[in-house]
Amino acid sequence: MKQQPSVREFDEFLATVDYESTTFGEYLDHYADQVGDLVNTFIPEGTHPDMNRYLYGPLSRYSENGGKRHRPLICFAACRAVGGDVKRAVSAAAAIEHFHTAALIHDDIADEAELRRGVPCLHLTEGMGLAINAGDLGLTLVNGTVAFDPNLDDSTKIRLITELTEMTRRTIEGQALDIGWARDGRYDITPEDYLVMATHKTAHYSGAVPLAIGAIVGGGSEAEIEGLRNYGLDTGLAFQIQDDLLNLIGSEESTKKDFRNDITEGKRTLCVVHALQxxxxxxxxxxxxxxxxxDPAILEEAAQIMQDSGSIDYARAYAENLTSIAKNRLLEILGPSSARDLLISMADWFVNRLN
Structure with missing residues (x-):
């Protein structure tokens, strides 16, 4: 396993994070790799060499190919936006990212996917059993990472673990709807049904909980915590809608996964359910x-059906409207700061990834 940077190096890194004069996209590009290293320090090593070979090593390598790391980074920004010490947010931010890793591993198995961020999925490189096991390990790192944090008092730990437990349950609920609708060949799904599924499956853990947890450890007021949570729900839902659009009309390079595999997997995205109606x-x-x-030609045909029915424009407009309203609400909740401005920029980044 690779040599991890020291805690001192990360303290120095966190102290130099620039929340000013930068867009959210630049923020992610600049700090994603360093935050990824920080997150991965919470993956332990085994007491037997083969534990590393079959468990900790595969999970670490999978997590190293970690994308933009927006969840821990928005947790840090929320902590700063309420005037908190970012170092207190590290374990909770890492916990959410490890949940994300576990969810992706299990999601790829359920979807019979082949690629994740441009490389073969873990169940294809390690086998189904070891991939499931690695995903299970990722789930154990969620609450455990917070529980063993010496920088947090017990009452804060309990509140954070409660947040993480509820986040996990809601995400699993959304995943159950997504998988169940596909299994049962359900084509009676409405846009309203989709919004429930996507809010549970994605918006809580990709937006609401990272922001709420950042505000909690940062000592924010209850109004600030709930305001950031609601902002995360709206922008997290917009993020999922835009992610679906990227898979449909982006490119293989922009998604770093099988292009249009949502069609192959029969996903009930907002574009799909709108077109069905x-x-x-x-x-x-x-x-x-x-x-x-x-067949790319058949996938293109499906995308064209959605285009002709106005479903792509409908989904894009829905996401843009969500973020516009959310930004105005956040301005009323938080006082002026560079971290607040960065979070406002986040909403624009979530819906402009196709532009």
Missing amino acids: NSPKRDRLVEILSSHEK
Whole structure:
């Protein structure tokens, strides 16, 4: 396993994070790798060499290919926005990222996916059993990371663990809807159904809880905590809608995963459920979604059906409206600061990734 930077190095890094004069995209680009290293210091090593070979090593390598790391980074920004010490947010931020890692491993297995961020999925490189086991380890790191943090008092730990437990349950609820609708061939799903699923599956852990936890450890008021939570729910939902759009009309390079595999997997995205209600070619769309089709020409046909039915424009407008309202609300909750401005920039980044 790779040599991890020292705690002192990370203290120095956190002290130099610049929340000023930068957009959210620049913030992620500049600090994602360093925060990834920080997160991965919480992955332990085994007491037997083969534990590292079969468990800790594969999880570490998977986590090193970690994307933008926006969840820990927005947790830090929320902590700063309420005037807190970012070092107190490190374990909770890492906990959420380890949950994300575990969820992706299990999600790829459930979806029978082949690529994650441009490389083969863990269940293909390590086998199904070891991949499930590594995902389970990621889940144990969620509450455990916070519970063993010497910088947090017991009451704060209990509150954070409660937040993380509820986050986990809600995400699993959303995943159950997503998988169940596909398994049962459900094409009666409405946009309202989708919004419930996506809010539970993504918005809580990708937006609401990182921001709320950052405010909690930062000593924010209850109004600030709940305001940031609601901001995260709205922007996290917009993030998922935009993620679905990227998979549909972005490019393989922009998604770093199988392009249009949401169609192959029959995902009930907002574009899909809107088209099912509005397209005269509904039956053909259902046929494609049910066939696990990988032919690029057929996938393009499905995307065109959604385009012609106005579903892509509908989804994009819904996400943009969510973030516009959310930004105005946040300005009323938080006082002026560079961290607040960065969080406002986050909303724009979430919905402009196609531009």
